[in-house]
Amino acid sequence: MRLREFKPSVTIFFWKLYSADVLRKYDLKFNGRAKMKHRKFGIFIGKKIIRLLILLMVVCIASFWLIEQSPIDPVRAYIGEMSIQPEQRALLEEYWGVNTPSHEKFFNWAKNLLNGDFGVSLIYRMPVTHVIKERFTASLILMASSWLLSGVVGFILGIIAGMNSGSLIDKAIKTYCYVLIATPTFWLALILLLVFSVYLGWFPVGLSVPIGLTAEEVTLFDRIQHLILPTLTLSVLGVAQIAMFTREKLIEVLSSDYVLFAKARGEKGLDLVLRHGVRNVALPAITLQFLGFSELFGGAVLVEQVFSYPGIGQATVAAGLRSDVPLLLGIVLVSTVFVFLGNLIADIIYEFIDPRIKQQEATQ
Amino acid sequence: MTASGTISKGLFRGFNLRQKTILLTSFISLLLIAIVASNFFIDNRSMSTDFESKNLAPSFDHPFGTDWMGRDMFIRTLGGLGLSIMIGAIASTISTILSIILGLLSSVGKIEDSFVSWLVDVFLSIPHLLLIILISIGLGGGATGVIMGVAFTHWTSLTRIVRAEIKQLKTQGYIQVSRNFGKSKWWIAVKHFMPHLIPQFILGTILMFPHAILHEASVTFLGFGLSPHEPAIGIILSESMRYLSAGYWWLAFFPGLSLLIVVLSFDMIGENLDKLMNPKKAHE
Numbered sequence: 001m002r003l004r005e006f007k008p009s010v011t012i013f014f015w016k017l018y019s020a021d022v023l024r025k026y027d028l029k030f031n032g033r034a035k036m037k038h039r040k041f042g043i044f045i046g047k048k049i050i051r052l053l054i055l056l057m058v059v060c061i062a063s064f065w066l067i068e069q070s071p072i073d074p075v076r077a078y079i080g081e082m083s084i085q086p087e088q089r090a091l092l093e094e095y096w097g098v099n100t101p102s103h104e105k106f107f108n109w110a111k112n113l114l115n116g117d118f119g120v121s122l123i124y125r126m127p128v129t130h131v132i133k134e135r136f137t138a139s140l141i142l143m144a145s146s147w148l149l150s151g152v153v154g155f156i157l158g159i160i161a162g163m164n165s166g167s168l169i170d171k172a173i174k175t176y177c178y179v180l181i182a183t184p185t186f187w188l189a190l191i192l193l194l195v196f197s198v199y200l201g202w203f204p205v206g207l208s209v210p211i212g213l214t215a216e217e218v219t220l221f222d223r224i225q226h227l228i229l230p231t232l233t234l235s236v237l238g239v240a241q242i243a244m245f246t247r248e249k250l251i252e253v254l255s256s257d258y259v260l261f262a263k264a265r266g267e268k269g270l271d272l273v274l275r276h277g278v279r280n281v282a283l284p285a286i287t288l289q290f291l292g293f294s295e296l297f298g299g300a301v302l303v304e305q306v307f308s309y310p311g312i313g314q315a316t317v318a319a320g321l322r323s324d325v326p327l328l329l330g331i332v333l334v335s336t337v338f339v340f341l342g343n344l345i346a347d348i349i350y351e352f353i354d355p356r357i358k359q360q361e362a363t364q
Numbered sequence: 365m366t367a368s369g370t371i372s373k374g375l376f377r378g379f380n381l382r383q384k385t386i387l388l389t390s391f392i393s394l395l396l397i398a399i400v401a402s403n404f405f406i407d408n409r410s411m412s413t414d415f416e417s418k419n420l421a422p423s424f425d426h427p428f429g430t431d432w433m434g435r436d437m438f439i440r441t442l443g444g445l446g447l448s449i450m451i452g453a454i455a456s457t458i459s460t461i462l463s464i465i466l467g468l469l470s471s472v473g474k475i476e477d478s479f480v481s482w483l484v485d486v487f488l489s490i491p492h493l494l495l496i497i498l499i500s501i502g503l504g505g506g507a508t509g510v511i512m513g514v515a516f517t518h519w520t521s522l523t524r525i526v527r528a529e530i531k532q533l534k535t536q537g538y539i540q541v542s543r544n545f546g547k548s549k550w551w552i553a554v555k556h557f558m559p560h561l562i563p564q565f566i567l568g569t570i571l572m573f574p575h576a577i578l579h580e581a582s583v584t585f586l587g588f589g590l591s592p593h594e595p596a597i598g599i600i601l602s603e604s605m606r607y608l609s610a611g612y613w614w615l616a617f618f619p620g621l622s623l624l625i626v627v628l629s630f631d632m633i634g635e636n637l638d639k640l641m642n643p644k645k646a647h648e
Binding site: 055058059062063065066067069070071178179181182183184185186187190191193194198293294295297298301302305306316317320321328331332335336338339340343 | 489493505605623
């Protein structure tokens with residue numbers, strides 16, 4: 001009896017020892033793995049940051065060189081149409097450094113950039129950072145909403161087309177996408193403006209807020225109403241690309257062996273597509289959507305011009321047309337970072353989030 | 365894909381798919397050539413202003429209507445399309461030549477290869493439209509600025525294709541044999557790779573056309589490049605913006621629609637040629 005009573009406690013004792021050991025080992029292994037993963041991610045991000053720095057340096061040099069080549073007269077850009085005395089002109093020329101050599105000018109500009117000083121915008125008469133911040137926020141709302149809308153609508157259209165490939169719906173969606181890809185963005189914007197604002201009068205003709213109101217009087221509804229048409233135009237173009245891509249991918253997935261097997265098990269219709277198709281197509285589609293930041297920016301420039309929406313695109317056009325060099329260079333740098341971020345997110349999704357790639361690593 | 369689907373019945377019955385594709389392609393090409401050729405026959409008289417017939421809605425005399433100076437929009441649109449096609453042709457030819465040079469350069473060695481792919485990455489890292497604007501400003505604007513801006517930014521995708529193709533060709537046996545014979549890398553690039561790549565270049569140029577035309581129109585629409593009295597589509601459309609709220613819809617509608625049709629035609633030609641030349645796609 002005594003022995004019997006004793007035995008379990010011994011067992012428990014040993015079990016405790018053993019389990020602590022196992023737990024410790026497991027803990028170590030788990031932490032080690034997590035650490036390794038963190039390290040891998042750290043190295044990945046570090047490499048990307050170095051790439052970004054090199055890229056920004058090259059973009060700085062190249063765009064500065066391009067602007068230097070052009071016959072832009074900064075004094076003329078600054079004073080506009082005013083006429084001035086020759087002495088004043090000489091002062092301004094000295095201020096803008098017309099007669100300083102290019103490389104010196106570049107180093108001055110680069111030094112200021114490193115200190116976070118992008119210079120003063122000639123047409124808005126305030127610091128470039130300030131202009132870009134204000135304009136970019138306005139554009140971000142526009143770009144983000146149309147990006148989301150085009151992603152969702154495009155994905156759904158692509159799934160519908162891919163599910164019914166060869167059918168009438170598929171052909172309709174395909175033709176629609178073909179035509180959309182060939183449509184000039186600004187023309188589409190003009191037509192929408194013509195139909196919805198001029199004829200139907202549903203939406204305002206332009207700007208982001210009604211004219212003649214102070215900032216406090218503008219309601220959220222006003223803002224949204226001014227945002228709808230630009231967003232619609234911008235998203236219509238994104239739809240085509242993502243829909244075509246999703247369609248192709250889904251058709252590819254649906255002709256795979258595992259879908260054949262699923263069909264043999266009796267799965268069919270929407271259920272099959274949702275279980276096996278969408279899950280496989282979603283990540284590449286999201287990745288593609290993140291890679292489209294460059295096109296999104298270009299589209300925003302055109303759409304903002306048509307709807308006179310006061311965003312970064314309109315500022316870009318104004319800076320280009322009226323030779324506002326500091327602002328133009330600032331926008332080039334900021335948009336480069338913007339596109340880079342999109343590519344970076346796509347890379348992260350591809351390398352770290354896609355479960356298939358995780359699995360590959362685990363089996364290696 | 366769409367083209368062959370729509371013409372498989374009716375009008376073209378009795379031809380096989382290949383003949384139909386050839387017929388359709390030549391028909392569209394003829395249309396585009398006609399647009400460009402018509403530019404040489406437009407005399408200045410019909411482009412001139414006529415204030416008695418201003419702001420007319422579309423009619424039999426003026427199929428696209430007239431503008432606020434009484435100019436016939438149909439003729440202006442034709443002129444604009446011709447200009448767009450010509451600018452597109454010059455720009456995509458330059459782009460193709462650039463991508464031939466860079467593609468072949470990437471085949472020479474490892475350093476050259478990574479340089480080319482780095483260059484592609486750099487060009488893709490600035491938003492496309494912004495880059496065109498930047499280049500056209502750098503070259504002092506005008507038609508040259510726009511053409512060069514479009515030409516220097518469209519070579520990236522074709523270069524990537526060429527690079528991938530060459531990588532694949534390099535694994536072929538006869539390239540190894542040629543190398544063992546002591547032929548130089550440049551010799552192999554020109555004598556062995558080039559003949560393989562020529563169809564790619566022809567196709568690449570044609571498929572570059574739609575992009576080039578659209579970008580040219582966008583940049584002129586924004587006000588960079590061509591001077592306001594040229595009848596470019598971008599300029600016509602940006603002028604029309606001022607008259608939209610007056611309800612002159614034809615000023616914007618028809619020029620843009622014709623541009624869309626031209627772009628679609630180039631797309632179709634490119635795809636049909638791909639079908640005709642690429643044995644893998646011949647059976648689709």
